[in-house]
Amino acid sequence: MAGAASSGNGTAPSGGGARSRASEGKSVCDVRADQRRRVPLLRGLVSLSDPKTAHGVIPDQGPDSQGARIDWLREHRAWRGAGACSDRDQAPRGGCRLMKGVAGRYGWRRAVKAAFLHACRVSGVVHIFRLFAKRKLLVLCYHGFELDDESRFRQIFTPRDSFRHQLEVLSAQKSNVVSLGEGLARLKEGRLTGNTTVITIDDGFYGAYAVAAPLLEKFGYTATIYVSTYHVIKETPVFRLVIYYVFDFASVPVLRVRNVAWGEDQDVDLADRDASRRAMWQCITYGETACNEAQRQEIARRMSAYAGIDYEHISRTRMFSYMNRGEIRDLASRGFDIQLHTHRHRFPPGDRAAACKEIEENRGILEACTGYRPVHFCYPDGIWDRSQWAWLKEMGVESAVTSDPGLNDRRTPLLALRRFSYSPRMPDVEFAAGAAGLMPFLRPIAQPSRRGTRPLQTEERHNGNEQK
Template identity: 30%
Template sequence: MRSATFARRMALVKKWGFSPVSLDKLYEQHQAGQYNKNTLVITIDDGWAAIEQGMLPTLKKFGFNATLYLSTYFVFNQRPIFKLSCFYLFWKHKRPFIMANNSCLKPYTDAKELTVHQLLQLSAQLGSASEQTILLELAACFGEDIQRWPQTGKFMFLTPEKVSELAEQGLAIELHTHRHKFSELNLQDAAVEITNNRAYISQLTGKNPQHFCYPSGEYHSEQLNILNELNIKTATTTENELVNKRRGLLTLPRLVDSDRVSELEFEAELTGVMTLLRAAVATFKRGDR
């Protein structure tokens, strides 16, 4: 999402009289059995460095509370995010990766050039330790100077120092797993992901995070027991819908926004018009049966 888009979104939130609150406040309202009609929670996923310039000035301008669901691995391991960097480079240069004779991938394939999907398949076989070497080769092939990316924050996460600073300024930092992995893990490993994530966030903020966002919105029903055992108050999905008091706190929907969503569509979601339309369509389909 471009910063200008985000600014227009926040202006619409203000226009319609919503009062952004913390997840703790949302939890309190749910426990009381009634949400205030102007309640809204602004959530930001992952922890990209770009949010500092792209979102936080607008939030401060309007005086809005917000929550960052933070994956902590790349906060403490500062390097460009591999998969997204690969997609970006292939998208920008619109041609395959032609391997040099001394490429680290040569021993593992007979191909002379690779698409982004072929490259990612090979890198998955080699493991994360090879990612930075592959990315440097890819950048050299495309003539891209990625050595400057950490300075500009391109495809980088916030630094530990910046996370601490933003938390002191009032940005709520909550759970998103340590390595952005959850649904694909067994119960024990999934619990470890949250436990590690919580420990790192506590180290950075001095607070005990109790709200969770499923990476990519994906989970299995048996994993909900993990959240109860870890005293998680709320957990957010990527299901596009409004929250209501009948919905369980560990499968909260939300309005998933991006530049692909038109302003009219966003406003219709915000005001509940899209919720009514979806309900009407569902009722019509049931009637057709």
């Protein structure tokens, strides 16, 4: 399937079956044609395993297509953070090597899962599992939506085309998309019908307003948006995400950091993963523990300049910014459900006073924007503990969603609702299986819950821990 380019002397490059067949008298183009005929299933598997080729395949291997294939590999490896393609990628591939290439880019486990789910869909097994899920509530979980190139470096940003395609999948599967309130009412009363689905969006990034809301309206769907309000008030980019971006996409090989308060002057070799991460966390920890918001933004601006990144572009596109109060008000007037996600994106299990204060501040701001009292909650980062349930009830919270995977039935605690979380690297066939209610039957529903506290220096805490 992979093309082979002729060298300057007219012979095929070394490696692979193409070399031996070319030496038997076949032209390189004939060899390519043979390879394409032999591995149509693997071509499809590449498509299924890659959300960026969900509607196509690897560029065809015509006589002049070697450069196109290398460009394709560079694009997709850059997208997953693996760097430029190697010389091995330019050699022809047989069926076995192609399969290894798929697994190398996306992992054997994901490639095999995609193939298995595709077989389930083609054979009709999915419809059998949908009968088991008929009386269960599916809650989908999204976070941000891509405005520029955010999905290349963090798994919380969904590309516009991917989201549109997923809504098409829900429509094709005749999913009954309802509001959270309606879904919970049907769940409690035992009135759930097949494919009852609730769409939730966490955090309140601007992309939910600019990208997700118009697409949802186009399909006639609604969504519950859990909004953390610190950055709604400040109207600034999320500091931690900007620093992540600076270290991941710096246009210089060495970051020359000078005259900073959190450490000595240093030249950070970005090719040295350990040194790079150590410098990144020094910057983040100092900004989140010792600075106010204005100081954090100044640090972000300086670090962007060191890295050759346009901070004004980040600020202007709002790629790491939240909705403002006017945009939240507009979404509420259009029928979207705005709900609780704490003020500073934290809900400490061991501190009742701090936890309740987070909800009070969050609720006050959202109620002023929407005109109604929000009563549904999303645990920040999906971290929760049963001891918090009493606090939530005292605060008038009726339901709370986690990041624990699975479907919900009448036995599911309303303060520990399960969800199916989407990742931009998830193959389309995996999303379709999840939207049909199949995934919980393929992995244990009771996976270890994300309970308890975590240290500040964790990549999952994407909203930071700002207090000032």
